[in-house]
Amino acid sequence: MNWYAIKAIYLSELHRSWRTPLQSIASPVLSTSLYFIVFGSAIGSAMTEIGGVSYGAFIIPGLIMLMILTESTSNASFGIYMPKWSGAIYEVLSAPVSAFEIVVGYVGAAATKSIILAMLILLTAKLFVDYSILHPLWMLLFLVLTCITFSMLGFILGVVADGFEKLQVIPLMVVTPLAFLGGTFYSISMLPEFWQKVTLFNPVVYLVSGFRWSFYGTADVSMTLSLVMISTFLIMFMVFIWWIFKTGYKVKV
Amino acid sequence: MENHIIDVRNLSKKYPSGFHALKQVNLQIKRGEIFALLGPNGAGKTTLISIICGLVNVDEGQVVVGGFDVVKQYRQARKQIGLVPQELAIDxxxxxxxxxxxxxxxxxxxxxxxxxxxxxxxxxxxxxxxxxxxxxxxxxxxxxxxxxxxAHEPEVLFLDEPTAGVDVELRRDMWRLVEKLRQRGTTIILTTHYIEEAEEIADRIGIINHGEILLVENKQDLMKKLGRKQLILQLQHPITQLPDELNGFVLQLGENGKTLTYDYVDNQPTNHVTEVLAAIHRSGIELSDVQTKQSTLEQIFVSLVEDSK
The missing domain is CATH 1.10.238 (Recoverin; domain 1)
Structure with a gap:
């Protein structure tokens, strides 16, 4: 294992984020805080509790999920797309590193950034809403798995994309709508029965539900199912990345 | 074999577009030498370098760097290689x-x-x-x-068109560094359009065109073997036609009638330089100056590439 290479890629990717602190850190924390203020403190005070949890507290896990899904995807996709675009990727591809080490470096850094952001948002939320975490270790597990999984998705998008616009298509046109409709702001039991069934096809429902369960012990779907789903996505993306490096798809000719 | 830091055997590469970039290329690079790979655009230089460095997949054949196969033992092989790409590809x-x-x-x-x-x-x-x-x-x-x-102290350094678009100062710095690296034992492989650079610093020259290596030769031998020379004689008094004594030789009289030029192959015993000079002496032509000119590597390169078309 080339640990020096993993460390080099990982640290260089983290440096990249610190180079733009406003965009990388302040912006997602600020925009999520605005949700807390508007939906949690302002509108939330006029809403009834959901499953015994105040509305302001209810949306915290969903908002964190919304933020880490989009941030992990876009950050990891930029991380690999930029060197591809500038041509600087030649260095990593000609280095004595395996595909696995490359992925650990890039995905690890993107996931780390998302985890840090999630923690910052959790702390910020304390300023606006009173909440508690019932199963902190499970919360951490869901958080880490989701960050890694969606950073992998971002990595795949970065490899596949052949333009800056395409980089944004999946995070903006797919991930964000799915997150909004995946129970970020509501419990799916509040939907009409037909839409409750339809919404189960939305993979984000399982992520939000599992994550919310780790906070308050209540969930739309069972925690085990959530865990199975997130693990399935993780494995799916891993296999796809393995195939990319095996065939050289969009990486080598 | 162990003296070769790079050993390329029967290497072929065809891109998905159908372009046959390399055709059964065989090339051995000696440890510690400066090797210049010359060829026109699209000749296969960058593809060859890219395969050795692991940037392009091998279709057929084998590349060994420092005794390690670049595919099966890519870690050991790549550790020894440093690559300066043609483009300014950098974050x-x-x-x-x-x-x-x-x-x-x-x-x-x-x-x-x-x-x-x-x-x-x-x-x-x-x-x-x-x-x-x-x-x-x-x-x-x-x-x-x-x-x-x-940065990682490579044994082999690839310089792919390193001086394209750089100023004189950088070029000088770069060649100074190349010389220093050579003294340390680093093998250097460069591709360049500035053939005079190859002429100046390379130990051996390889010429590639249409994906095939046309020749690999020690620079001195190449210049001797393929280099042509010109004997240029400046006359004290202009002449209008060649005297009879010079009839047996192919000499060109300059437009002003004051120069005679004789083309010959360097180092050939039958180049008749002595006979030409003796005939001139016999003809009574008085000379004011005698010059010889060696053909450049560029002229050799152009003639080889032209021949391969």
Missing amino acids: VFAFVWNTMVFSRGVFGKPRDDAYLEEILKALSLWDKRHAKIQFLSGGMKRRVLIAKAL
């Missing part, structure tokens, strides 16, 4: 020092600030170590690329 938002640390690390070497400092100083980049690459000039960016390629 322009990074800082010089950080990018150097990254390059060394990604090639699996522990951090060594003293060594990185030495490289940056050798390339006159030390003062720019805290600069963002974005704000460096094109020449400076190329220096950074060279520094990055050297």
Whole structure:
């Protein structure tokens, strides 16, 4: 294992984020805080509790999920797309590193950034809403798995994309709508029965539900199912990345 | 075999577009030499380098670097290679020092600030170590690329068109560094359009065209074997036609009637230089000056590439 290479890629990717602190850190924390203020403190005070949890507290896990899904995807996709675009990727591809080490470096850094952001948002939320975490270790597990999984998705998008616009298509046109409709702001039991069934096809429902369960012990779907789903996505993306490096798809000719 | 740091055997590459970039290429690079690979655009130089460095997949054949197969033992093989690409392919938002640390690390070497400092100083980049690459000039960016390629102390350094578009000062610095690296035992393989550079610094020359190696030759031997010479005689008094004594020789009379030029092959016993001079002496022509001119590597290169068409 080339640990020096993993460390080099990982640290260089983290440096990249610190180079733009406003965009990388302040912006997602600020925009999520605005949700807390508007939906949690302002509108939330006029809403009834959901499953015994105040509305302001209810949306915290969903908002964190919304933020880490989009941030992990876009950050990891930029991380690999930029060197591809500038041509600087030649260095990593000609280095004595395996595909696995490359992925650990890039995905690890993107996931780390998302985890840090999630923690910052959790702390910020304390300023606006009173909440508690019932199963902190499970919360951490869901958080880490989701960050890694969606950073992998971002990595795949970065490899596949052949333009800056395409980089944004999946995070903006797919991930964000799915997150909004995946129970970020509501419990799916509040939907009409037909839409409750339809919404189960939305993979984000399982992520939000599992994550919310780790906070308050209540969930739309069972925690085990959530865990199975997130693990399935993780494995799916891993296999796809393995195939990319095996065939050289969009990486080598 | 062990004297060859790079051994390319029957290497072929066809791109998905159908372009046959390399056709059964065989090439051996000696340890410690400076090898210049010359060829027109699209000849296969960059494909060959890219395969050796692991950037392009091998279709057929084998490449061994320092005794390690570049596919099966890619880690050991790639550790020995440093590559300076043709394009200014670099993260322009990074800082010089950080990018150097990254390059060394990604090639699996522990951090060594003293060594990185030495490289940056050798390339006159030390003062720019805290600069963002974005704000460096094109020449400076190329220096950074060279520094990055050297950051992990490679045994073999590939310079793919390193002097394209760089100023005289950088070129001089670069060749000084190349000389220093050669003294340390680093093998250097360069492709260049500036054939006079190859002529000046290379030990051996390889010429590639249409994906085939046309020849690999020691530079001196190449110049001797294929180099042509011209004997230029300046006459004290102009003449209008060649005297009878010179009839048996192919001599060209200059337009002003004051120069005679004789083409011959260098180092050939039958080049008749002595006879030409004796005939001139017999004809009573008085000379004011005698010059010889060696054909350049560029002329040799052009004639070989033309022949291969």
